[in-house]
Amino acid sequence: xxxxxxxxxxxxxxxxxxxxEGRFPMKTVRELIDEGGVRRELWKELAGTGVxxxxxxxxxxxxxxxxxxxxxxxxxxxxxxxxxxxxxSHLAAGRLSGVAEGDRVVGMVELTRTPVLVEHPTALDALxxxxxRGEVVEVAAAAIPREQLPQxxxxxxxxxxAGHGMGGRVVFRGREAQAFVRRATALLGAFAVxxxxxxxxxxxxxxxxxxxxxxxIGSFQAVKHLLADAAxxxxxxxxxxxxxxxxxxDAEAGILPVALAERAVTAGKLLACDAAVANARTCLQVHGGxxxxxxxxxxxYLKRALVLASQFGTAKELSxxxxxxxx
Amino acid sequence: xxxxxxxxEEAFRRDLRAWLAGVLPTLPPVPxxxxxxxxxxxxxxxxxxxxxxxxAGIDWPVDAGxxxxxxxxxxxxxxxxxxxxxxxxGVNFVGLLHAGPTIAAMGDPGQRTRYLPAILRGEExxxxxxxxxxxxxxxxxxxxxxVRDGDEYVVNGQKIWTSHAQVADRCELLxxxxxxxxxxxxxxxxxxxxxxxxxxxxxxxxxxxxxxFSEVFLDDVRVPVANRVxxxxxxxxxxxxxxxxxxxxxxxxxxxxxxxxxxxLAAIAHRGDIRRGIPSAWADSATRQELGRLAAELDGLWALxxxxxxxxxRQGVPGIGGSVFKLAYSxxxxxxxxxxxxxxxxxxxxxxxxxxxGNAEQVEGYVYGISxxxxxxxxxxxxxxxxxRVLGLPKEPAWTSx
Numbered sequence: 015x016x017x018x019x020x021x022x023x024x025x026x027x028x029x030x031x032x033x034x035e036g037r038f039p040m041k042t043v044r045e046l047i048d049e050g051g052v053r054r055e056l057w058k059e060l061a062g063t064g065v066x067x068x069x070x071x072x073x074x075x076x077x078x079x080x081x082x083x084x085x086x087x088x089x090x091x092x093x094x095x096x097x098x099x100x101x102x103s104h105l106a107a108g109r110l111s112g113v114a115e116g117d118r119v120v121g122m123v124e125l126t127r128t129p130v131l132v133e134h135p136t137a138l139d140a141l142x143x144x145x146x147r148g149e150v151v152e153v154a155a156a157a158i159p160r161e162q163l164p165q166x167x168x169x170x171x172x173x174x175x176a177g178h179g180m181g182g183r184v185v186f187r188g189r190e191a192q193a194f195v196r197r198a199t200a201l202l203g204a205f206a207v208x209x210x211x212x213x214x215x216x217x218x219x220x221x222x223x224x225x226x227x228x229x230x231i232g233s234f235q236a237v238k239h240l241l242a243d244a245a246x247x248x249x250x251x252x253x254x255x256x257x258x259x260x261x262x263x264d265a266e267a268g269i270l271p272v273a274l275a276e277r278a279v280t281a282g283k284l285l286a287c288d289a290a291v292a293n294a295r296t297c298l299q300v301h302g303g304x305x306x307x308x309x310x311x312x313x314x315y316l317k318r319a320l321v322l323a324s325q326f327g328t329a330k331e332l333s334x335x336x337x338x339x340x341x
Numbered sequence: 342x343x344x345x346x347x348x349x350e351e352a353f354r355r356d357l358r359a360w361l362a363g364v365l366p367t368l369p370p371v372p373x374x375x376x377x378x379x380x381x382x383x384x385x386x387x388x389x390x391x392x393x394x395x396x397a398g399i400d401w402p403v404d405a406g407x408x409x410x411x412x413x414x415x416x417x418x419x420x421x422x423x424x425x426x427x428x429x430x431g432v433n434f435v436g437l438l439h440a441g442p443t444i445a446a447m448g449d450p451g452q453r454t455r456y457l458p459a460i461l462r463g464e465e466x467x468x469x470x471x472x473x474x475x476x477x478x479x480x481x482x483x484x485x486x487x488v489r490d491g492d493e494y495v496v497n498g499q500k501i502w503t504s505h506a507q508v509a510d511r512c513e514l515l516x517x518x519x520x521x522x523x524x525x526x527x528x529x530x531x532x533x534x535x536x537x538x539x540x541x542x543x544x545x546x547x548x549x550x551x552x553x554f555s556e557v558f559l560d561d562v563r564v565p566v567a568n569r570v571x572x573x574x575x576x577x578x579x580x581x582x583x584x585x586x587x588x589x590x591x592x593x594x595x596x597x598x599x600x601x602x603x604x605x606l607a608a609i610a611h612r613g614d615i616r617r618g619i620p621s622a623w624a625d626s627a628t629r630q631e632l633g634r635l636a637a638e639l640d641g642l643w644a645l646x647x648x649x650x651x652x653x654x655r656q657g658v659p660g661i662g663g664s665v666f667k668l669a670y671s672x673x674x675x676x677x678x679x680x681x682x683x684x685x686x687x688x689x690x691x692x693x694x695x696x697x698x699g700n701a702e703q704v705e706g707y708v709y710g711i712s713x714x715x716x717x718x719x720x721x722x723x724x725x726x727x728x729x730r731v732l733g734l735p736k737e738p739a740w741t742s743x
Contacts, residue, residue, distance in 0.1 A: 015651065016342065221734060238734045239728065242668070246727065266346070
């Protein structure tokens, strides 16, 4: 057993981080608010780093990697708060043409969760929908809702209300559809880990630089304990999400039962989304009044964390599922 | 990163399982909680069995008589022994996990020969004389004095929270040998024979009703200078060396046990009382979800354990994971205890078992959870460590009386 990141894994995470720092600085991310969350050239560059096609076989133009590596990449995307339907496009790559290369942007939506809100509606070339039969279908292009609601909760996740006729060609069914959901759950969790980690760093940086009563507020235990709790949540969630990635691959290889992978992704997303929301709140609190302003980035992290928490298993649903595994 | 055990690790696990399956049925019954002589005999006998089978001092270096196992093997050992409900380390705790490793690392050859084999073979019990009434979280402010008199130290003071003191043969003792030096620089580490005249042990009763630890009073106790480990006034460093033995394995047995307790709690929650028309706690979604959340937390903590152990295996030095784990685990145990008491309701009103309800271990778990947030560094101290040493936040300014 060696549950530390290998040298290759560290290099992959670092490469993703430096790409995001270079191409998705917060200034750029904020510009995307007015562009429906996706800018084509940047999306294409993202694809160039392998974000979408990394898990495809080398013969299919991928890197032959797996979920163990994918969770590390998505954690970095989360740290940088890269917007757009990243998870959906990653999962559609290889199944829908042009996705791995970044030529087509694919979204996903759960029809079982109402109101049915489609994210990044103006950016989508295709939309996958998870339906009540447990299938993943490709929604007919004409049925993709395009009209953004005027005030999305997360400015980087514009949404449109879906109408009728969201059926379409089945893309994943049965075991494949179940695997699709497990991977989506793990990757959403990984993104959330990135948010949890980044908001701790932001809170720590501010607590060191902000002086009140002639000392940095980070020297007060009342403040440092908030941040210590946040850091602790991150470490537990990160370990759980990394375990989810590894366990998914082992189940895929037939080494472990699928039920274990199911449990691992459930625990991972539950802990990660809880950590992301709680840490973003902590970060905001540490920032005081400034944290409540639009110009400080904290609210963007908090809002995205809540977007993640609302899909592919809410905290209530995931906790129920965990309870089912225990008894 | 991977979670797969190597062929050697799997073989180690298989051998251990086979040995446990053979030896456990031959053990005598577990003595009562307050039968300290019985517990001493039982725990030492178990240690002797481990020694015969080559499992004693599993993490100790080979040149100290240990097995020199890897952190992963140690993890497997703890996981398997706990899963099989083998005896816990018990009264051998301080000897095996603290005093022994310290002597192995810092003792002179004579001390190593004299003390280490007796610990490994299950012949001598150690206790720890570190904390004092006035030196808890601020351990370095300890005030028990040792004054040199020829080739002896004369020790006066009081220790507290001394587990197993009433049945211990030896004590690893921290004393102040320089009252003027800065507090960390005037401390010395001594080996104290518990039969020396001038020692009074007074057991302390805990909120659990048993006497797990004691106060130890030291009045003109004479300790040979030859019993000093390390240099005079260098005892703080000697004591801290022990922390470098930590390999992320400290709470593995505990965590295995916690997972069992959550499963038992779920079973209790499933039982309603049909005769009286009382629905099961499981019918309540909030209860189910709280339990599920807890299960997720324990899964996450298991993954974090795998990470910390892997880090120790790779780097040979402890990572920063210890405090993070301890804080998160203490909180999980407390949440678990709170939930258990809610689910038990009236069944929680007895430490003893009521009609095989399974209440006893849950009530004990509730009390244990409370101690987790205090013992071995309170949760508040852990948060300070995480904030200052991991996150790099500034220390709180020193308190002054004006």
